[in-house]
Amino acid sequence: MNTLRRLATAALVAVSSLTGLAVQAxxxxxxxxxxxxxxxxxxxxxxxxxxxxxxxxxxxxxxxxxxxxxxxxxxxxxxxxxxxxxxxxxxxxxxxxxxxxxxxxxxxxxxxxxxxxxxxxxxxxxxAKLVTSRYDGTALIAAAHLGHAGVVKQLIAAGAPLDHVNNLHWTALIESIVLGDGGPRHQATLKALVDAGASTQLADREGRTPLQLAKSRGYAEMVKMLEAARAR
The missing domain is CATH 1.25.40.20 (Ankyrin repeat-containing domain)
Structure with a gap:
């Protein structure tokens, strides 16, 4: 488990401890x-x-x-x-x-x-705009976390807030990176968010941008997408 994965897990456990509930969907x-x-x-x-x-x-x-x-x-x-x-x-x-x-x-x-x-x-x-879950997130954030690209596209079309920040200080775009596996499903999710105009500059609580997060995890295809978005 790399450093970012440990941090992500620690953040989820911390929120769980505050609520007294086990982390679950x-x-x-x-x-x-x-x-x-x-x-x-x-x-x-x-x-x-x-x-x-x-x-x-x-x-x-x-x-x-x-x-x-x-x-x-x-x-x-x-x-x-x-x-x-x-x-x-x-x-x-x-x-x-x-x-x-x-x-x-x-x-x-x-x-x-x-x-x-x-x-x-x-x-x-x-x-598609409601704030939901103990993490003060949205359906879009939850779907991005799981790499449900088709769902993400539907929610975007329905006006879901692209840059909502949950109480872990993550957006849908950030969650597609830090809670994803860097594979095709999460790549498609990230692409849908970038193409829709989601911010690639909003950073996590430690000030790390999505590009920095993708680089640190070795997600080369995501890095390419984010670098291309930055160059636009």
Whole structure:
């Protein structure tokens, strides 16, 4: 593990210690939780759009929460039940709500690399601009971290803030470098961000620019991209 990887890990552990929570991504409903669901949560998990419409017409709470603060929309998104997502939105479910770990449906779909559900959510009016997660990040930052280039492109097109800085002092562009592996997926992610006009000059907390970070990690293709962007 090189120095930058150790620093990245230490930063994540430090934030975890402050919150008293283990570092993890979103938590999907377990099989046991899903088995206990009733009403809209059960219908959302099963993708039963007709049941959703019936329950909504009867006055069911479209934004009810389970034990982890997940709404039926969160559950449908975790389960990739796009018919349920559509039915919930049509019935008037709120698209911007955060669950207990502060993730919205857009970020859940983005982290899962679920481009189809993300496309649907955005078409229904869900926002790509929300501040989410315990790191005060965005769906774009989360997707860039994971090298989900297709998701990144969708979020950029939907107006996601390109240069949002999270509480680790990282942007989406920086995360594509320091939390990526320098391979094709993260290269494509970095290219999408650079082409969209994301800042290549915003530095991390220690003052290191994306170019310096890419050089220190030996990510030659990323270095080429960033040097070309600097020369423009």
């Amino acid at each position: 979103q938590v999907a409903p377990s099989a046991a939780e899903a088995a206990r669901y009733q009403g809209l949560h059960a219908a959302a998990h099963a993708g039963d759009a007709a049941r959703i419409a019936s329950l909504a017409a009867a006055g069911a709470d479209l934004n009810a929460r389970d034990g982890r603060g997940r709404t039926p929309l969160h559950v449908a998104t975790f389960a990739k039940q796009r018919g349920a997502i559509q039915a919930l939105a049509k019935a008037g479910a709120k698209l911007e709500l955060l669950e207990n770990d502060r993730y919205d449906a857009v970020t859940i779909a983005s982290v899962a690399n679920d481009e189809e559900s993300l496309r649907l959510l955005l078409s229904l009016g869900a926002s």
